[in-house]
Amino acid sequence: MNRFAELLDAIAFESSRNGKLRLISAYFREAPDPDRGYALAAMTGTLDFAHAKPALIRTLISERTDPVLFALSYDYVGDLSETVALMWPADARQVDAPRLGEVVATLSHTGKTQLPKVLAGLLDRLDEKGRWALLKLITGSLRIGVSARLAKTALAANAGIAVNEIEEIWPGLSPPFTDLFAWIEGGERPEVSDPAPFRPVMLAHAIEERDFEALSPQEFHAEWKWDGIRVQAVAGTGENGARVARLYSRTGEDISGAFPELAQALCEERFGDCAVDGELLVMQDGKVQSFAMLQQRLNRKAVTPKLIVDYPAHIRAYDLLAEQGDDLRSLTFAARRERLTAFIGRLEHPRFDLSPLLSFESWEDLAASRAQPADFDTGENAQAIEGVMIKRSDSPYVPGRPKGLWFKWKRDPFNIDAVLMYAQRGHGKRSSYYSDYTFGVWRSGESGEELVPVGKAYFGFTDEELKQLDKFVRENTTNRFGPVREVAYGQTQGLVLEVAFEGVQNSPRHKSGVAMRFPRISRIRWDKPAGEADRLETLAALVGTRK
Amino acid sequence: MSSPLLALTPEGLFCPAGGFHIDPVRPVARALITHGHSDHARPGHHAVLATDETLGIMAIRCGETFAREKQAASYGEAIQLGDVRVSFHPAGHVLGSAQILIQGKHHGRQTRIVISGDYKRQRDPTCLPFEVVRCDIFITEATFGLPVFRHPDTRHEMERLLASHKLFPERTHLVGAYSLGKAQRVAAILRETGYDRPIYLHGAVDRLMEFYRTRGIDFGELRKVSASDRSKLAGEIVLCPPSAISDLWSRKFPEPVAAFASGWMRIRARARQRGVELPLVISDHADWDDLTATIIETGCSEVWVTHGEADALVHWAQTRQLRAQPLHMLGYGDEEETTEDGAEAMS
Numbered sequence: 083m084n085r086f087a088e089l090l091d092a093i094a095f096e097s098s099r100n101g102k103l104r105l106i107s108a109y110f111r112e113a114p115d116p117d118r119g120y121a122l123a124a125m126t127g128t129l130d131f132a133h134a135k136p137a138l139i140r141t142l143i144s145e146r147t148d149p150v151l152f153a154l155s156y157d158y159v160g161d162l163s164e165t166v167a168l169m170w171p172a173d174a175r176q177v178d179a180p181r182l183g184e185v186v187a188t189l190s191h192t193g194k195t196q197l198p199k200v201l202a203g204l205l206d207r208l209d210e211k212g213r214w215a216l217l218k219l220i221t222g223s224l225r226i227g228v229s230a231r232l233a234k235t236a237l238a239a240n241a242g243i244a245v246n247e248i249e250e251i252w253p254g255l256s257p258p259f260t261d262l263f264a265w266i267e268g269g270e271r272p273e274v275s276d277p278a279p280f281r282p283v284m285l286a287h288a289i290e291e292r293d294f295e296a297l298s299p300q301e302f303h304a305e306w307k308w309d310g311i312r313v314q315a316v317a318g319t320g321e322n323g324a325r326v327a328r329l330y331s332r333t334g335e336d337i338s339g340a341f342p343e344l345a346q347a348l349c350e351e352r353f354g355d356c357a358v359d360g361e362l363l364v365m366q367d368g369k370v371q372s373f374a375m376l377q378q379r380l381n382r383k384a385v386t387p388k389l390i391v392d393y394p395a396h397i398r399a400y401d402l403l404a405e406q407g408d409d410l411r412s413l414t415f416a417a418r419r420e421r422l423t424a425f426i427g428r429l430e431h432p433r434f435d436l437s438p439l440l441s442f443e444s445w446e447d448l449a450a451s452r453a454q455p456a457d458f459d460t461g462e463n464a465q466a467i468e469g470v471m472i473k474r475s476d477s478p479y480v481p482g483r484p485k486g487l488w489f490k491w492k493r494d495p496f497n498i499d500a501v502l503m504y505a506q507r508g509h510g511k512r513s514s515y516y517s518d519y520t521f522g523v524w525r526s527g528e529s530g531e532e533l534v535p536v537g538k539a540y541f542g543f544t545d546e547e548l549k550q551l552d553k554f555v556r557e558n559t560t561n562r563f564g565p566v567r568e569v570a571y572g573q574t575q576g577l578v579l580e581v582a583f584e585g586v587q588n589s590p591r592h593k594s595g596v597a598m599r600f601p602r603i604s605r606i607r608w609d610k611p612a613g614e615a616d617r618l619e620t621l622a623a624l625v626g627t628r629k
Numbered sequence: 630m631s632s633p634l635l636a637l638t639p640e641g642l643f644c645p646a647g648g649f650h651i652d653p654v655r656p657v658a659r660a661l662i663t664h665g666h667s668d669h670a671r672p673g674h675h676a677v678l679a680t681d682e683t684l685g686i687m688a689i690r691c692g693e694t695f696a697r698e699k700q701a702a703s704y705g706e707a708i709q710l711g712d713v714r715v716s717f718h719p720a721g722h723v724l725g726s727a728q729i730l731i732q733g734k735h736h737g738r739q740t741r742i743v744i745s746g747d748y749k750r751q752r753d754p755t756c757l758p759f760e761v762v763r764c765d766i767f768i769t770e771a772t773f774g775l776p777v778f779r780h781p782d783t784r785h786e787m788e789r790l791l792a793s794h795k796l797f798p799e800r801t802h803l804v805g806a807y808s809l810g811k812a813q814r815v816a817a818i819l820r821e822t823g824y825d826r827p828i829y830l831h832g833a834v835d836r837l838m839e840f841y842r843t844r845g846i847d848f849g850e851l852r853k854v855s856a857s858d859r860s861k862l863a864g865e866i867v868l869c870p871p872s873a874i875s876d877l878w879s880r881k882f883p884e885p886v887a888a889f890a891s892g893w894m895r896i897r898a899r900a901r902q903r904g905v906e907l908p909l910v911i912s913d914h915a916d917w918d919d920l921t922a923t924i925i926e927t928g929c930s931e932v933w934v935t936h937g938e939a940d941a942l943v944h945w946a947q948t949r950q951l952r953a954q955p956l957h958m959l960g961y962g963d964e965e966e967t968t969e970d971g972a973e974a975m976s
Contacts, residue, residue, distance in 0.1 A: 096906055151941055161898070514879050
């Protein structure tokens, strides 16, 4: 457990993705079974053991320390698990620190009444980091910036295989994954007989205007890019004849629990054995709703009936990967599309429909569709269109992001001119740079014109521009708050940034009342006086609209 | 006679019967200095009494003319000043650091007062270990005076640095370490763990390293970092002042790993706020367990807490039936913290 805690501690401080990968890979090489398997489970959210409420932790520490000293310490540290881990009175020499495997085994057999005693016994045998990691795990508040995908990637790196190969068999595996580790280290590939397996997803490259010259429109299909989340809906029948249905995110995470109405639909016999690649959307009265509506349904383990009624989920199908035992992935897009059209037609299910193809003779035709989707039979749904997808008609379904097969051509973003107000130091490679920028626009305040912060951006600029911005911040600092600097701004001074973004939402949490989606710095307007930057009304008028 | 042996004045602690201040924050006629950190050893006093090493460090940091009269005190030697006797005893904090024992009349009674200065109990190959001096009144710091501060074994922290060094051989490890005491201790313990590559030094760390060397402490091969070779120091360990790890200076190194050796690194939020990627819990100060153990070992009946997290330590002492009071002295603190803004402003 102490070794695993060292890993969690190190990745929590490591800011680069590559650095995290190497730390995790090294751990998987060095740690024994079943510890590393449970570690993988903890990082992929598949670890299942008793949970403890913060109140229990407080009780345990209050039985062991002076309440005044605890209160002063908690106030200073500001985090319950960390305070308790540091203060826990334990012998400095851990003669017999429990391994992660033992901790998991113990906790999975522990009932509620026994938990305080068992947990205290484990804490007594761990060092400070071990106690911290255990308390974070058991209170379900471990936040270390590692996705399930990253953990699997680290594992794949050890074997020199593609992460997709792990994702393909992942749903059939369970902690402590000894068969998976054996395979990684040169053994047999685990046999998984999952009636509804995940198939690693095929992704597209962003296309630029100049790329079109080399591409012939006749060799491509095109369709709308819908603004939801990419999912894979899979249905099958188990050995015992029971229907199995799963909805996967594009990284292979099982999100069926959050969308029971779709899982239920997939269980119907008419779906047979199938794997549909599509966009998950919220649809009301035949109209695709905004991404903000879909967000109400995301990141939930369970949902209320009210949510299902208020935000009905829908799948708009892009592709068919398997049908009735046939793996269709090696067919061409055109051939798969024919199978998909027939399949969706046969289904006649209100929660499933087909993403329509766009007809075009030239790239100019397609550009027109992209610029004005409302003119092309999309009606009110035009707001939910992010751009167009361009797919080679002869492309097989290749996991990952293969070159030259699929392209995404997003609609142009919105732009505003905003004034730089605050800058914060970045992390990792950027820790010596002021690289996170808070910017504001003008509004009429009680005491005249004032700038109100509307967003924060930390990318979009080149390395050279970063140097210039950093220099500007250092030379124009008016105030310091820890790692944050306030810079000079006003009617006659300040730096104007052109900010690109995808949309605006009302947000009572923000002082300005609006929140921008996906803002980034598109240009530094050294030439523009701050007094001529945009106004809040301009931004507010864009709420809910789409360019 | 009911005058105190020690009194608190705006300049700092003052001994009326001996006519001297201890670590005064403003210029005074006669100052006794516990150690060379800039919050304790300030220039401009008329006469200074300190250990020979502390006098040497003050000369380097404040210039040879830091005081008109300088007198060196040997550890354990009794010196009569007015009506009191003083002696210096190792504090284990940095090279030359001392506790000061004052013996004289306190409200009419013969009393032993020990001013610990800053001290630590952990092993440090670069200075003499802390010596317990029995006393009636113990005046202690409380930089890490909360029970969350429990420093791990320094060798263990150094092994974490070496593990990271092994895992990321193409990156430079920048270790922020205060230039007096911390940098030398880190270098010495690195050598003890068997690290045999040259250790690179930021210019601000170099002079005091050299001073320690003249006092017989061996660090193996040390090299100064020059502007031109920063980009070539992949796989090396560089010691620099804490402010430099997030400074413009750090940019030229190949993918630097920002490490910071400090007791504050025990608290995750602190480490994160400083943009540290490899926090090393290595401190010059006593941790909670050592602060409380030391108070008991001195056999004192009264504790005064000069600076730091005084409330918790005073509370603890009172639960042990000791008289205890916080002095809330300003101007002292961890030097790493107090000099940060100054260093930042110059960058």
